[in-house]
Amino acid sequence: MPTVAIGVFEVEPRETAETVADALAAGYRHVDTAAAYGNEAEVGSGIASSGVDRAEIWVTTKVWLDDFEPRRLRRSAERSLRALGLDRIDLLLLHWPPQDASELRPALEELRRLREDGLIRELGVSNFPGYLLREAIATAPEVFADQVEYHPKLSQREVRGIAAEADLLVEAYAPLGGSASSVIDEPVLEEIAAAHDASPAQVALAWLAHQDRVVVLPRSTNPDRRRENLAALELDLTPEETARIDELSERRERNFDPPFAPDWRD
Secondary structure: OOOOEEEOOOOHHHHHHHHHHHHHHHOOEEEEOOHHHHHHHHHHHHHHHHHOOOOHOOEEEEEEEOOOHHHHHHHHHHHHHHOOOOOEEEEEEEOOOOOOOHHHHHHHHHHHHHOOOOOEEEEEEEEEOOHHHHHHHHHOOOEEEEEEEOOOOOOHHHHHHHHHHOEEEEEEEOOOOOOOOHHHHHEEEEEHHHHHHOOHHHHHHHHHHOHHHHEEOOOOOOOOHHHHHHHHHOOOOOHHHHHHHHHHHHOOOOOOOOOOOOOOOO
């Protein structure tokens, strides 16, 4: 899986195809979407118009909470495949932990069947804190990734520790904190950025991208910003700089906490 993806959460459908096509032209090879975003068809259009070989592109999408019942989950996956115009989804995630804990095992088992049937390449979860991630792995050791909010003001030490134990990936959504966040205004990031002739956003992304087993999912509808985000991979932070951001992340400032979110146990 490529380390940096173009995310399309809250990207309007009319902007999505161009965003995806341009991101692929810039060098991205990973696109992250979801059924709930309402723009899978436009993601598919962007992939098709980009001219990039499908085999080079990793596509992730997600199943919404209402569709975790096995038959509904399979229909959701099939709808996503049709909308995206693909024969196979590279990674299909459960978008949030189910409200009814008894739904988790059947949903994961259906994801396993989808994988066996060749409709998806890998299966995973999203927004699963450590204790729920362990439950998911106990049911489906094939869990490939957990996509969670992760940025320089919110550490994910427990999830990363489980990822190392279980050989899975952590996907960092809202790596700059999301649209309502002040992450990139933090003096620590600004000071480090000045030392590298980089932007605070690049410092934040580099801190994430150079961690073991971490994949970064920045979103931008600005072509220049998309290229700047991708270039963050070239930025090398010193151990001291990394330690300063590690300390900042222990503030545990969470920006995505809807009413149906799990108990984060922060």
